[in-house]
Amino acid sequence: MTSLRTEGLSKSFGGVLAVDGATVELREGKINGLIGPNGSGKTTFFNLITGMIRPDAGRVLYRDRDITRHSPHRIAHAGIGRTFQLCRVFPRMTVLENMLVAVRRTRLRELLAGLRDKGEVERARHWLRRMGIEHLEDAEARDLSYGQQKLLELAAVLMAEPELVLLDEPAGGVNPALIDRIVSLVRDLNAEGRTFLVVEHNMDMVMGMCDHVIVFDRGAPIAEGPPSAVRDDPKVLEAYLGV
Amino acid sequence: MRIASRGLPPLVAGLAIAYPFLVPNYYLVYAGALTVMYAAMATSWNLLGGFTGYVSLGHSAFFGLGAYGTGLLVTRMDVPWVVALLVSALLVTVFAVGVGIAAVRVRGASFVIVSIALVSMMNLIVQGWRSLTGGSTGLQVPSPFPDLHRGETHMVFFYLFLALLALALASWWYVSRSRFGAGLRAIREDEDKAESLGVPTGAYKVTAFALSALFVALAGGLYALWFGSLDPIFVFSILIASSMVLMSLLGGVRHLFGPLLGALIVAPAGEYFLIALGETQIHLTATGLVLVLVVLFMPDGILARFSRRRAGPSIPDETAEQRLQGVAP
Amino acid sequence: MNLLLQGLALGVLTGGLYALLASGLSLYFGVMRVVMVAHPAFLFLAAYLTYTVHTTLGLDPFLALPLTVPLFFALGVAVQRLLIARLAPENMAMMSVLLTFGIALTIEGLLGTFYTGSYKSVSMEYATRSLTIGGVHLPYDKIIAFWVAAITLLVLFAVLIKSRFGQSLRATIQHREAARLVGIQTERVAGYGFGVGLATAAVGGTVLALITPFFPASHWVWIGKLMAIIVVGGLGSVVGAALAAVLLGVVEGLVLVTVDATWATIMFYVFLFLTLLARPQGFFGGRLAHRF
Numbered sequence: 001m002t003s004l005r006t007e008g009l010s011k012s013f014g015g016v017l018a019v020d021g022a023t024v025e026l027r028e029g030k031i032n033g034l035i036g037p038n039g040s041g042k043t044t045f046f047n048l049i050t051g052m053i054r055p056d057a058g059r060v061l062y063r064d065r066d067i068t069r070h071s072p073h074r075i076a077h078a079g080i081g082r083t084f085q086l087c088r089v090f091p092r093m094t095v096l097e098n099m100l101v102a103v104r105r106t107r108l109r110e111l112l113a114g115l116r117d118k119g120e121v122e123r124a125r126h127w128l129r130r131m132g133i134e135h136l137e138d139a140e141a142r143d144l145s146y147g148q149q150k151l152l153e154l155a156a157v158l159m160a161e162p163e164l165v166l167l168d169e170p171a172g173g174v175n176p177a178l179i180d181r182i183v184s185l186v187r188d189l190n191a192e193g194r195t196f197l198v199v200e201h202n203m204d205m206v207m208g209m210c211d212h213v214i215v216f217d218r219g220a221p222i223a224e225g226p227p228s229a230v231r232d233d234p235k236v237l238e239a240y241l242g243v
Numbered sequence: 244m245r246i247a248s249r250g251l252p253p254l255v256a257g258l259a260i261a262y263p264f265l266v267p268n269y270y271l272v273y274a275g276a277l278t279v280m281y282a283a284m285a286t287s288w289n290l291l292g293g294f295t296g297y298v299s300l301g302h303s304a305f306f307g308l309g310a311y312g313t314g315l316l317v318t319r320m321d322v323p324w325v326v327a328l329l330v331s332a333l334l335v336t337v338f339a340v341g342v343g344i345a346a347v348r349v350r351g352a353s354f355v356i357v358s359i360a361l362v363s364m365m366n367l368i369v370q371g372w373r374s375l376t377g378g379s380t381g382l383q384v385p386s387p388f389p390d391l392h393r394g395e396t397h398m399v400f401f402y403l404f405l406a407l408l409a410l411a412l413a414s415w416w417y418v419s420r421s422r423f424g425a426g427l428r429a430i431r432e433d434e435d436k437a438e439s440l441g442v443p444t445g446a447y448k449v450t451a452f453a454l455s456a457l458f459v460a461l462a463g464g465l466y467a468l469w470f471g472s473l474d475p476i477f478v479f480s481i482l483i484a485s486s487m488v489l490m491s492l493l494g495g496v497r498h499l500f501g502p503l504l505g506a507l508i509v510a511p512a513g514e515y516f517l518i519a520l521g522e523t524q525i526h527l528t529a530t531g532l533v534l535v536l537v538v539l540f541m542p543d544g545i546l547a548r549f550s551r552r553r554a555g556p557s558i559p560d561e562t563a564e565q566r567l568q569g570v571a572p
Numbered sequence: 573m574n575l576l577l578q579g580l581a582l583g584v585l586t587g588g589l590y591a592l593l594a595s596g597l598s599l600y601f602g603v604m605r606v607v608m609v610a611h612p613a614f615l616f617l618a619a620y621l622t623y624t625v626h627t628t629l630g631l632d633p634f635l636a637l638p639l640t641v642p643l644f645f646a647l648g649v650a651v652q653r654l655l656i657a658r659l660a661p662e663n664m665a666m667m668s669v670l671l672t673f674g675i676a677l678t679i680e681g682l683l684g685t686f687y688t689g690s691y692k693s694v695s696m697e698y699a700t701r702s703l704t705i706g707g708v709h710l711p712y713d714k715i716i717a718f719w720v721a722a723i724t725l726l727v728l729f730a731v732l733i734k735s736r737f738g739q740s741l742r743a744t745i746q747h748r749e750a751a752r753l754v755g756i757q758t759e760r761v762a763g764y765g766f767g768v769g770l771a772t773a774a775v776g777g778t779v780l781a782l783i784t785p786f787f788p789a790s791h792w793v794w795i796g797k798l799m800a801i802i803v804v805g806g807l808g809s810v811v812g813a814a815l816a817a818v819l820l821g822v823v824e825g826l827v828l829v830t831v832d833a834t835w836a837t838i839m840f841y842v843f844l845f846l847t848l849l850a851r852p853q854g855f856f857g858g859r860l861a862h863r864f
Contacts, residue, residue: 296663296666298666298669298670300669300673345845345848345849346848348848348849349848350665351665351666352601352605352606352607352665352666352668352669352807353607353803353807353848355607355609355666355669356607356799356803356844357844357845357848359609359795359796359799360796360799360800360840360841360844360845361841363792363793363795363796363841364796364838364841367834367837367838368834368838370834371832371834371835481792482677485673485677488670492670523684523685524680524681524682524683524684524685524689524788525681525682525684525685526681527677527678527680527681527684528677528678528680528681528682528685529681530674530677530681531673531674531675531676531677531678531679531680531681532674532678533674534670534671534673534674534677535655535671535674535675535678538659538667538670538671538674539655539658539659539671542660542663542667
């Protein structure tokens with residue numbers, strides 16, 4: 001079954017095509033990798049899928065529903081969650097408050113519910129425990145280390161119960177021990193049925209973790225397949241080496 | 244220490260209720276009512292400014308519209324004053340929803356510009372629409388309590404404004420504990436991120452904007468009934484809006500009682516200036532300089548200095564790593 | 573028809589002046605992402621200084637410029653270096669508005685204290701007549717205002733495009749980090765940018781003094797008008813602001829002659845709101861704008 005499909009997605013900034021007719025299909029229940037040289041349009045592609053920017057042309061379909069030009073919160077409600085390249089948390093809110101921001105659907109009763117709504121706090125603690133940062137729940141997010149903030153960001157995204165999770169450079173700026181931890185977390189979450197799309201520069205991580213790798217160059221996919229096949233594809237080498 | 248700070252709010256509330264009977268003359272009752280009015284307005288302003296970080300310099304538009312709405316309903320349509328007050332506040336809230344939908348599309352500085360434009364525009368319209376509002380000569384509103392003498396009227400309005408303040412504080416407190424409040428604070432911190440977590444930021448901001456306008460409009464309506472005479476240049480002045488901002492910032496926008504504390508400092512100081520220096524313009528300079536100093540040196544306000552110290556940027560990474568090892572995969 | 577022509581001609585003339593008055597705002601926003609609410613207050617400070625020079629020394633108002641322009645340049649540098657540069661970058665947009673708002677109140681209070689709240693005006697004999705071309709009356713004061721504004725703007729553009737300082741300034745506006753990397757001292761450039769912005773306020777103030785009576789609270793009306801112009805033009809775009817200024821000047825002129833003064837002013841806000849609803853980044857540029 002198809003999780004997400006884009007058809008001819010395009011976006012240009014001031015005449016420069018950042019994403020150029022990208023047609024991509026993600027299979028449900030897989031860990032998909034998205035790689036490509038700097039400036040190949042990976043982050044713009046993320047922003048297009050999640051509605052942060054609007055495409056000039058093309059469509060985005062999630063589980064066969066057209067979500068093109070939906071506002072980001074509606075896309076989140078549809079079941080797509082994302083992290084950001086440079087990890088973004090709410091710095092002057094506590095860890096627990098960060099966790100309780102996520103909204104799964106807009107319901108008045110839920111919104112007026114206390115911040116310390118028991119069920120929600122339990123769910124938040126569950127995710128913090130899985131990230132190993134439950135002891136920090138009363139700390140302000142800005143006081144956390146970068147690695148802890150990355151885990152918090154992921155935990156907060158999971159609070160919205162997304163079925164498709166987009167990770168933008170999860171290994172960027174974190175130490176090797178934590179990378180291993182993140183890889184095993186992603187594997188576990190995938191085993192529980194979540195689909196992933198991971199943008200990453202750390203090739204070991206991508207090749208070791210992903211079931212399916214898509215290679216972007218100049219705003220569109222140039223190759224895809226299992227990691228081993230992609231690694232040996234001459235077009236990929238060419239894109240990276242710029243021959 | 245903790246018990247002392249717990250006991251403080253009821254103590255202050257008790258003092259506030261007894262205040263009109265503790266002071267020696269009606270002038271001080273009047274000054275007290277004015278201070279409580281400003282406290283209520285600053286607290287209402289903080290429903291938007293404190294949570295979302297959207298600084299509005301245009302809230303006097305809602306004050307003025309609330310005042311004129313109430314005044315016009317009473318004088319032109321003979322509506323009982325309570326009904327006039329509520330209907331007018333409701334209409335202003337509906338209007339604020341409309342304005343909010345346009346205004347909160349822009350962030351930061353553009354939003355401030357829009358809010359300034361709003362109050363200038365309302366001022367122009369009310370002054371220009373002479374047949375309805377009386378234009379720049381103003382509008383006379385009959386007192387709702389014709390049997391009371393002036394001092395007693397001050398007393399009644401002191402308690403009415405106190406009730407409004409209580410209502411505004413309760414709303415702020417309630418929102419601060421709700422998921423809705425968490426969403427609003429997330430907007431202040433990082434709006435795009437909040438949106439990506441499923442927070443409908445537009446709807447949240449408009450709601451906060453309208454709620455904040457509602458209480459300011461109620462204050463405006465009470466003001467109209469209290470003073471009995473409306474001058475468009477005063478009620479739609481940007482100075483009233485900047486007072487709300489200054490009070491909130493000075494006290495601390497992140498704290499329930501911040502705007503109240505700011506109002507307790509700024510409003511009596513303003514009255515004192517008026518007595519000491521007469522009707523000069525130098526009070527504008529004083530307000531301006533205090534605002535500059537607060538923005539430069541104390542943007543988090545007075546209460547931030549006394550609130551719980553945070554853990555400090557020193558949570559060691561190792562503990563997290565060690566704990567990571569301990570968590571079964 | 574003649575009425576419309578009259579409105580159109582007046583609109584173009586005042587639009588030129590608006591372009592000058594708004595150019596400073598675009599500069600501040602460009603270099604520091606700051607919306608300088610105090611700009612109109614400085615305009616009227618300059619108007620009052622012109623008034624003083626004119627009434628005490630009996631000089632032509634334009635002879636005040638050699639005094640006010642350097643003074644305002646220095647003030648601008650001081651405001652940027654001593655006040656705005658101290659603000660924490662993460663909440664710059666909001667805090668700078670409040671800061672400059674405080675400055676505006678301070679200036680208004682001082683003007684009210686020294687000059688009282690009553691109207692003042694500077695009238696020169698040569699400015700009171702008007703030129704009549706084909707039934708359209710063009711007051712000389714408006715014509716003078718237009719040409720002073722046009723010449724000042726031309727000088728400003730020449731400085732921005734030709735001079736080394738102008739290049740550094742534009743580089744700083746376009747990409748601060750990159751400008752710093754190629755060796756531009758962006759802090760100093762930003763200070764001078766503010767200086768130049770306030771220097772335009774000195775010229776604008778003198779012109780305002782000549783064409784309109786003023787009192788200390790006059791600046792509020794102008795905050796709204798000038799903000800509308802720079803939003804419609806696209807925040808941070810000097811050229812966009814100039815185009816929007818002429819556009820809004822013409823709209824104002826036409827509404828002024830066909831309806832009344834209140835609606836003419838309200839048109840500024842109507843355009844402001846419409847712009848924000850339709851195209852928040854402005855119509856003539858301002859790719860920077862939507863975030864600020």
